[in-house]
Amino acid sequence: xxxxxxxxxxxxxxxxSSGGWGSLRAVAGVLAQEKVPLKKSSxxxxxxxxxxxxxxxxxxxKPADPHVFEFCESGAKATAWDLTAKRMTPQFFELHxxxxxxxxxxxxxxxxxxxxAPLRYxxxxxxxxxxxxxxxxxxxxxELGALDPKRVVFYTSGRASLETSxxxxxxxxxxxxxxxxxxxxxxxxxSSVGLKEAIGAGVGTITLDDFEKTDLMFFFGQNxxxxxxxxxxxxxxARKRGVPIITFNPLREPGLLxxxxxxxxxxxxTPAHTVISTxxxxxxxxxxxxxxxxxxxxxxxxxDRAIERGESRLLDVDFIEQHTAGFPAFAEYLRAVSWDDIxxxxxxxxxxxxxxxxxxxxxxxxxxxxxxxxxxHRQGVQxxxxxxxxxxxRGNIGKPGAGPSPVRGHSNVQxxxxxxxxxxxxxxxxxxxxxxxxFDPPRDKGMNVVEAFEAMIEGKVSAVVNLGGNLVRSVPDRxxxxxxxxxxxxxxxxATKLNRSHLIHGKKSYILPCLSRIEVDTxxxxxxxxxxxxxxxxIHGSRGVAEPASADARSEPFIIAxxxxxxxxxxxxxxxxxxxxxxxxxxxHIAETYPETFHDFNARMWTPGGFPRALPARxxxxxxxxxxxxxxxxxxxxxxPDMPExxxxxxxxxxxxxxxxxxxxxxKLDDRFRGISGNRMVIxxxxxxxxxxxxxxxxHITLQTIAExxxxxxxxxxxxxxxxxxxxxxxxxxxxxxxxxxxxHYAKESKVPGAKSIPVHIVEVNGTPRDR
Ligand SMILES: Nc1nc2c(c(=O)[nH]1)N[C@H]1C(S)=C(S)[C@@H](COP(=O)(O)OP(=O)(O)OC[C@H]3O[C@@H](n4cnc5c(=O)[nH]c(N)nc54)[C@H](O)[C@@H]3O)O[C@H]1N2
Ligand SMILES: Nc1nc2c(c(=O)[nH]1)N[C@H]1C(S)=C(S)[C@@H](COP(=O)(O)OP(=O)(O)OC[C@H]3O[C@@H](n4cnc5c(=O)[nH]c(N)nc54)[C@H](O)[C@@H]3O)O[C@H]1N2
Ligand SMILES: [Mo]
Numbered sequence: 207x208x209x210x211x212x213x214x215x216x217x218x219x220x221x222x223s224s225g226g227w228g229s230l231r232a233v234a235g236v237l238a239q240e241k242v243p244l245k246k247s248s249x250x251x252x253x254x255x256x257x258x259x260x261x262x263x264x265x266x267x268k269p270a271d272p273h274v275f276e277f278c279e280s281g282a283k284a285t286a287w288d289l290t291a292k293r294m295t296p297q298f299f300e301l302h303x304x305x306x307x308x309x310x311x312x313x314x315x316x317x318x319x320x321x322x323a324p325l326r327y328x329x330x331x332x333x334x335x336x337x338x339x340x341x342x343x344x345x346x347x348x349e350l351g352a353l354d355p356k357r358v359v360f361y362t363s364g365r366a367s368l369e370t371s372x373x374x375x376x377x378x379x380x381x382x383x384x385x386x387x388x389x390x391x392x393x394x395x396x397s398s399v400g401l402k403e404a405i406g407a408g409v410g411t412i413t414l415d416d417f418e419k420t421d422l423m424f425f426f427g428q429n430x431x432x433x434x435x436x437x438x439x440x441x442x443x444a445r446k447r448g449v450p451i452i453t454f455n456p457l458r459e460p461g462l463l464x465x466x467x468x469x470x471x472x473x474x475x476t477p478a479h480t481v482i483s484t485x486x487x488x489x490x491x492x493x494x495x496x497x498x499x500x501x502x503x504x505x506x507x508x509x510d511r512a513i514e515r516g517e518s519r520l521l522d523v524d525f526i527e528q529h530t531a532g533f534p535a536f537a538e539y540l541r542a543v544s545w546d547d548i549x550x551x552x553x554x555x556x557x558x559x560x561x562x563x564x565x566x567x568x569x570x571x572x573x574x575x576x577x578x579x580x581x582x583h584r585q586g587v588q589x590x591x592x593x594x595x596x597x598x599x600r601g602n603i604g605k606p607g608a609g610p611s612p613v614r615g616h617s618n619v620q621x622x623x624x625x626x627x628x629x630x631x632x633x634x635x636x637x638x639x640x641x642x643x644x645f646d647p648p649r650d651k652g653m654n655v656v657e658a659f660e661a662m663i664e665g666k667v668s669a670v671v672n673l674g675g676n677l678v679r680s681v682p683d684r685x686x687x688x689x690x691x692x693x694x695x696x697x698x699x700x701a702t703k704l705n706r707s708h709l710i711h712g713k714k715s716y717i718l719p720c721l722s723r724i725e726v727d728t729x730x731x732x733x734x735x736x737x738x739x740x741x742x743x744x745i746h747g748s749r750g751v752a753e754p755a756s757a758d759a760r761s762e763p764f765i766i767a768x769x770x771x772x773x774x775x776x777x778x779x780x781x782x783x784x785x786x787x788x789x790x791x792x793x794x795h796i797a798e799t800y801p802e803t804f805h806d807f808n809a810r811m812w813t814p815g816g817f818p819r820a821l822p823a824r825x826x827x828x829x830x831x832x833x834x835x836x837x838x839x840x841x842x843x844x845x846x847p848d849m850p851e852x853x854x855x856x857x858x859x860x861x862x863x864x865x866x867x868x869x870x871x872x873x874k875l876d877d878r879f880r881g882i883s884g885n886r887m888v889i890x891x892x893x894x895x896x897x898x899x900x901x902x903x904x905x906h907i908t909l910q911t912i913a914e915x916x917x918x919x920x921x922x923x924x925x926x927x928x929x930x931x932x933x934x935x936x937x938x939x940x941x942x943x944x945x946x947x948x949x950x951h952y953a954k955e956s957k958v959p960g961a962k963s964i965p966v967h968i969v970e971v972n973g974t975p976r977d978r
Contacts, residue, residue, distance in 0.1 A: 257812070262285065266434045269414055271814070276436065280865060293755070296336035302333070325717040329713075342718065346769060351773055359662075360375075362374060369793065384634075385653045389619055396581035396582075405594060407829065424453070426498075428578070430462060464480060493554070496552035497554055504563035505521070525601030529835050570607075573602075584960045591840075618739060631647075645779065658670075668696065673762070692710055692712070740816065823835075856967060857966050865877060870941050887923050893928050
């Protein structure tokens with residue numbers, strides 16, 4: 207399993223490495239596809255620069271001294287997608303009924319261009335027709351005013367700025383609800399819950415500096431080349447220092463194997479590339495708890511031996527004594543758990559896990575990066591707790607070069623929580639908001655994404671306000687939730703582009719076109735800037751540079767201020783106009799609510815590299831129940847309770863992203879890294895499983911979810927692609943496979959849907975039913 211350990215090595219050019227010419231070609235392709243004029247493509251030079259805009263793609267950190275091209279293939283595509291010369295004007299909507307548009311492919315809906323003017327659904331003609339902003343705000347305000355706030359849901363996709371998000375949560379709470387679900391409910395909520403329990407803060411503790419001080423990095427279930435490619439810069443620098451990287455991932459992901467840096471002329475001109483992963487362990491899907499326990503068991507075993515022999519200890523005994531709770535029980539568990547069980551569930555040998563443990567014990571400072579491969583499981587929270595256990599054994603937190611690194615998705619998803627987007631009242635500073643703004647915030651728990659859709663199916667939700675997002679595509683059980691969504695009294699969509707959730711609309715429905723943050727945002731007081739928090743907890747300013755897509759689009763803060771004004775009227779003490787005219791006032795209020803992190807916000811927002819949020823765990827201060835970092839004894843070794851392990855026909859489906867998509871936004875039907883083109887309806891499966899199931903490359907299958915709740919969940923027309931993936935595990939694309947994911951198949955503590963572990967059967971091959 208181990209790769210060559212040398213930092214850079216020469217070999218035949220590998221067609222699917224991350225970065226390199228392939229990626230430049232891919233960027234040029236998207237710029238051309240979107241007809242982005244050359245002048246506009248120079249906008250890319252301002253991407254992730256201290257005086258420019260924060261990329262609208264992923265949330266990876268923005269360095270203080272950026273590269274000339276501080277963007278990646280994904281970010282450039284996301285930028286081109288927003289800068290597109292194509293427009294969806296009211297005239298377009300006059301020509302097409304909603305029923306007609308429903309027949310369009312999701313890709314084509316967004317590809318048709320930017321929304322230019324506010325629209326209201328007209329039932330008589332079945333069309334979205336132009337409406338004035340004033341009329342739209344008045345009508346929505348009146349509609350919301352007539353509804354029970356507890357039946358209204360305010361969703362946020364993770365892109366909106368800190369300013370917008372702070373205004374949005376205040377609006378919802380003044381209106382009377384904590385129903386503030388966000389994209390993190392389907393994403394890193396397992397981290398928010400698990401890290402909070404373990405270290406007293408629901409976020410990672412590392413910053414970019416730590417990359418320079420680390421001795422070893424792990425990657426669990428995160429696909430850096432596709433989903434956070436700018437991070438490859440730091441990884442490559444670390445590899446050049448000889449820092450090993452150990453990856454746990456069921457798929458052999460080309461983007462985790464090797465990297466070609468488009469900014470290094472030498473690497474671009476010669477077929478040299480850097481090996482990313484020095485050990486690559488193809489853990490079985492859902493086998494991470496077992497794998498991590500195996501590493502921990504090997505460490506404890508080595509430490510027990512060191513005690514016997516009077517050698518120096520392998521555990522950080524001082525850290526464990528001073529800073530942690532629960533170690534004895536965890537150590538007992540490790541001594542008792544059997545290697546057979548670990549090997550069976552992880553799908554890895556004892557030798558593999560001991561090899562990882564050896565490397566771990568040699569390193570003084572270790573970072574663990576992880577992503578959806580860990581969080582989107584029934585055991586997602588437990589997986590995160592196990593990572594913390596592993597770090598605690600050798601004091602790998604709160605010291606340079608060490609700590610947990612949940613690699614976040616959307617560009618401001620972490621920041622939104624920091625400024626109050628949460629359905630959990632205990633996570634929002636409600637007393638502070640009450641005194642600051644003179645109102646009585648609701649104290650009851652609101653609904654997260656899964657709960658909102660459970661309630662919607664039961665007819666208990668009347669309206670949804672969507673600040674971005676495409677929920678009918680991104681949530682589980684699409685076929686069950688679409689009819690419920692259509693029964694809504696009202697759906698309001700603040701969006702840049704048309705998507706399926708606007709077409710499967712409520713009885714009354716509005717589309718409110720907003721500026722992208724790449725664009726210049728001018729308000730009464732002049733040009734505005736906004737801010738975000740990146741994955742490493744650093745907060746940055748962002749200023750748009752491109753010309754707005756339409757003179758009739760409005761900024762998100764503007765739209766939220768107007769919605770709040772028209773809905774709340776006299777009930778609100780906030781001077782929304784003042785906030786809308788100058789976002790610096792919003793920042794002053796954020797600073798007042800959260801002084802530890804945001805003091806002098808307006809002055810500090812342009813700090814190169816961002817300013818760090820307040821984070822006690824970085825200083826080894828633990829805001830947990832016990833006041834210590836908490837070890838956790840696992841409830842089980844990690845089996846998915848919904849997975850019929852002993853049924854030889856069952857397969858475990860993970861749903862993934864390609865480099866040509868951003869979540870539900872599909873740029874192209876290709877997956878350059880995995881070597882798939884022109885089709886996303888594919889299933890990656892091992893050759894052994896193909897044989898076992900009598901399948902050939904190119905066969906088309908129908909998958910059905912294994913569940914006994916009376917619903918038949920099927921997806922047909924999936925093409926078989928042989929791939930290097932463990933037996934019993936298969937992979938398909940998100941969102942195409944979402945009809946297979948049951949709404950109740952989620953991590954119990956965080957309610958993150960188990961999108962990486964859906965139990966399925968093959969029920970048809972090339973149109974012929976299979977016996978089951
Ligand atoms: N280009 C691009 N960039 C994006 C996005 C995008 O759609 N496109 N989306 C953004 C968002 S919102 C997010 S949350 C992030 C997501 O970024 P990631 O966290 O990387 O998420 P995924 O692409 O879903 O895939 C996760 C990886 O986990 C592996 N995996 C699956 N199951 C398991 C398992 O049981 N164990 C282990 N160890 N690994 C497993 C898969 O093989 C895959 O490599 O990316 C963000 N960046
Ligand atoms: N099966 C499966 N399901 C999953 C996942 C998975 O891995 N597998 N991943 C989950 C994850 S990690 C996430 S984060 C969710 C994402 O779920 P969502 O938040 O619902 O989806 P997105 O695709 O990010 O939202 C895209 C839409 O946002 C709008 N938009 C884009 N930019 C802007 C902007 O600047 N402002 C506004 N107001 N709107 C904008 C556009 O109209 C676009 O169509 O999906 C989840 N669902
Ligand atoms: Mo995400």
